Amino acid sequence: MNTANHYDAIVIGAGPAGLTAGIYLSRARVRTLILNEGAVGGQMVLTHEIANYPGVESISGYQLAGIMKKQAKSFGCEIKSNILIDSLDLSSPVKQVKLTEGTVYTADAVILTPGGRSRTLGVKGEDEFKGRGISYCATCDGDFFTDKEIIVIGGGNSALEEAVSLTKYASKVTVVHQFDHFQAFEHAVEEARNNPKISFLMEFVITRFFGNEKLESVDIKGLASGVTRNFKTDGAFIFIGYVPNTEFLKGKVNLNQWGEIIVDSNMKTNIEGVFAAGDSIAKKYRQVTTAVADGTVAALAASAFINELRIKNKQPAEI
Amino acid sequence: MLYTNLKHLESAADHRKAISENENVMVICGRMGPMCIPVYEIAEELEEEYRHVKFYDMEFDNPESHVIRSLPEVRGFMGIPFTIYYKDGKVVKATSSIQTREQVKAILDREFSTTVKA
Numbered sequence: 001m002n003t004a005n006h007y008d009a010i011v012i013g014a015g016p017a018g019l020t021a022g023i024y025l026s027r028a029r030v031r032t033l034i035l036n037e038g039a040v041g042g043q044m045v046l047t048h049e050i051a052n053y054p055g056v057e058s059i060s061g062y063q064l065a066g067i068m069k070k071q072a073k074s075f076g077c078e079i080k081s082n083i084l085i086d087s088l089d090l091s092s093p094v095k096q097v098k099l100t101e102g103t104v105y106t107a108d109a110v111i112l113t114p115g116g117r118s119r120t121l122g123v124k125g126e127d128e129f130k131g132r133g134i135s136y137c138a139t140c141d142g143d144f145f146t147d148k149e150i151i152v153i154g155g156g157n158s159a160l161e162e163a164v165s166l167t168k169y170a171s172k173v174t175v176v177h178q179f180d181h182f183q184a185f186e187h188a189v190e191e192a193r194n195n196p197k198i199s200f201l202m203e204f205v206i207t208r209f210f211g212n213e214k215l216e217s218v219d220i221k222g223l224a225s226g227v228t229r230n231f232k233t234d235g236a237f238i239f240i241g242y243v244p245n246t247e248f249l250k251g252k253v254n255l256n257q258w259g260e261i262i263v264d265s266n267m268k269t270n271i272e273g274v275f276a277a278g279d280s281i282a283k284k285y286r287q288v289t290t291a292v293a294d295g296t297v298a299a300l301a302a303s304a305f306i307n308e309l310r311i312k313n314k315q316p317a318e319i
Numbered sequence: 320m321l322y323t324n325l326k327h328l329e330s331a332a333d334h335r336k337a338i339s340e341n342e343n344v345m346v347i348c349g350r351m352g353p354m355c356i357p358v359y360e361i362a363e364e365l366e367e368e369y370r371h372v373k374f375y376d377m378e379f380d381n382p383e384s385h386v387i388r389s390l391p392e393v394r395g396f397m398g399i400p401f402t403i404y405y406k407d408g409k410v411v412k413a414t415s416s417i418q419t420r421e422q423v424k425a426i427l428d429r430e431f432s433t434t435v436k437a
Contacts, residue, residue: 039360045353062322062356082364082420131398131415140352141416144397213395235397 006106007033007078008306010097013113013245014081015042016288017278019068020295021111021302026075028303033105034072035097036081041065042115043242043279044288053288064288090252090274108309109302112253112261112269112276113295114245116286121153121238125209133215133235138162141237142169148234151176151218153206159239160188166237167197174233176201178223209236244280256282267298273309275302321351321376323359325366328377331386338405343372343431348387349400350379354417358400361420365427372431404430 009025011018014036025032039045047061056064069079089096095110118136120126126134135141142165150170152163155177161184163173175192180202182189192198201220207228208219215236221228246259253269253276254262260282267275277294279286321327328334328346338344347362349355362374377384379399387393390410393401398416404426405411411430414422 039357045356047353060351062351082361131417132395133397135354135398135416137353140350140354141398214397 002104002106005104006094007031008107009033009109009111009302010035010095010105010107011111011113012036012085012097013042013115013278013280014040014069014079015113015115015278015291016044016065016068017115017291017295017298018042018111018113019065019072020292021113021277021299022072022077022079023068023075024296024299025303026072026077028299030303030306032077033107034077034079035083035085035099035105036079037084037114037245038082040069040079040081043117044291047288050288061288085248088248088252090271093273095273109273109275109306111267111295111298111302112249112274112280113278113291113298114249114280116242116244116279118238119240119243121206121240123206123208125211125215126238129209129211129215129236132213133211133233134209135235135237136239138165138237142166145170145235147171149232150174150235150237151206151231151233152237152239153177154239154241155179155182155184156239156241157184157188158241160184160192162237162239163198164188164191164195167195170197170235173198174201174231175199176204176206176220178203178205206236242279242286246280258282265297266301267294268301273302273305275305321349321359321378323376324363325359325374325376328375328383329381330383334377334383334386337373337375338408341373342407343369344375344405345372345427346375346377346387346403346405347400348377348379348384348403352399354398355400358402358418358423361418361423364420365423369427369431371433372427406430 008030009032011021011034014034022034044061045065051058084100086100087098095107097105146169149172151174153176163175203223206218207221210217217230217232220231244259261276263276263281267277275298277298278291392410392413396415402414
């Protein structure tokens with residue numbers, strides 16, 4: 001074992017849960033490394049304004065992530081971002097993470113905080129027209145669709161709130177949803193229904209995107225009728241929820257049917273010394289505050305586990 | 320204002336100077352939004368690895384960014400950031416919206432190869 005690359009704890013993921021775990025562990029003098037495949041801050045950096053983080057009246061997700069990162073580093077936490085994990089051994093007493101560039105890191109405990117990402121439709125033409133009519137961010141790209149007719153795909157809070165927000169620009173917004181009812185809160189549904197620029201296509205799915213230089217139409221299939229027709233549109237905004245980034249954990253820790261990591265109330269997984277926190281665990285509510293709380297619990301539980309291990313290793317062998 | 324750690328291009332003159340004085344240039348023209356931030360972060364991370372490339376950002380809402388918004392290569396783009404790659408002052412590649420680290424690296428490796436020309 002390379003002692004320079006051995007840590008008391010490795011945290012995989014640097015969103016609010018991972019950074020909080022890094023802060024708590026490092027402050028408790030637990031030698032900690034955070035490994036992160038994407039941007040530090042996770043989904044949090046994608047939030048334009050956070051106005052419900054207690055103690056902070058208003059801050060951008062990017063700024064809050066920057067402060068958390070600085071705080072973790074100030075306690076001695078090491079952070080390596082934009083890395084790619086090649087393989088992972090969680091079952092052995094000494095956990096091992098190998099990066100694609102060849103470096104191997106080991107630890108006594110691992111906290112998994114890989115977070116989630118926006119779900120894509122996965123239909124033909126989606127990649128081709130991304131940024132050429134297909135968007136996943138109304139705030140970013142809404143003004144490109146001024147006086148244009150667009151569709152919004154999805155039926156949750158994000159879809160309906162963004163549909164309303166897009167009416168500032170678009171002349172007409174059609175919400176396309178696969179079910180006969182919305183998953184969004186009633187107030188969001190009501191606001192969308194009361195907006196004269198918004199119409200609804202319920203029990204419809206998009207099966208293909210078409211265009212030349214930019215998106216021009218979609219194939220839309222009625223789930224009740226089974227009939228597919230072509231629908232002219234200048235743009236498509238996709239808000240169909242999030243998926244946990246847990247593909248690399250399949251067969252290594254217990255996941256539920258949606259790929260979320262199953263943990264107990266102390267954020268322990270089914271593997272000794274392996275904990276999980278944040279948006280990737282099985283839970284109902286996903287907020288920066290809940291991720292921070294999960295990260296705290298996971299760090300305290302991991303810290304206790306490491307301390308027990310230290311005491312155990314100091315005890316003389318039984319005769 | 321773009322609060323990234325990249326060098327900022329504030330004017331058309333800055334932009335002209337950057338692409339005329341450097342062989343390989345990447346300019347990310349965007350806002351501080353969810354599709355742009357990951358691309359800035361990737362560029363910041365790659366600055367160390369790609370020392371032969373100069374990385375810049377430019378604010379999309381700055382009127383001076385017309386030098387990017389009016390490029391023929393961005394016609395049809397409807398998602399920020401507009402990321403432009405210049406070789407010897409000429410556009411060699413342009414992308415719209417969010418990109419992954421692998422996508423950015425693939426373009427840098429293809430367009431700005433360090434192979435010595437015969």
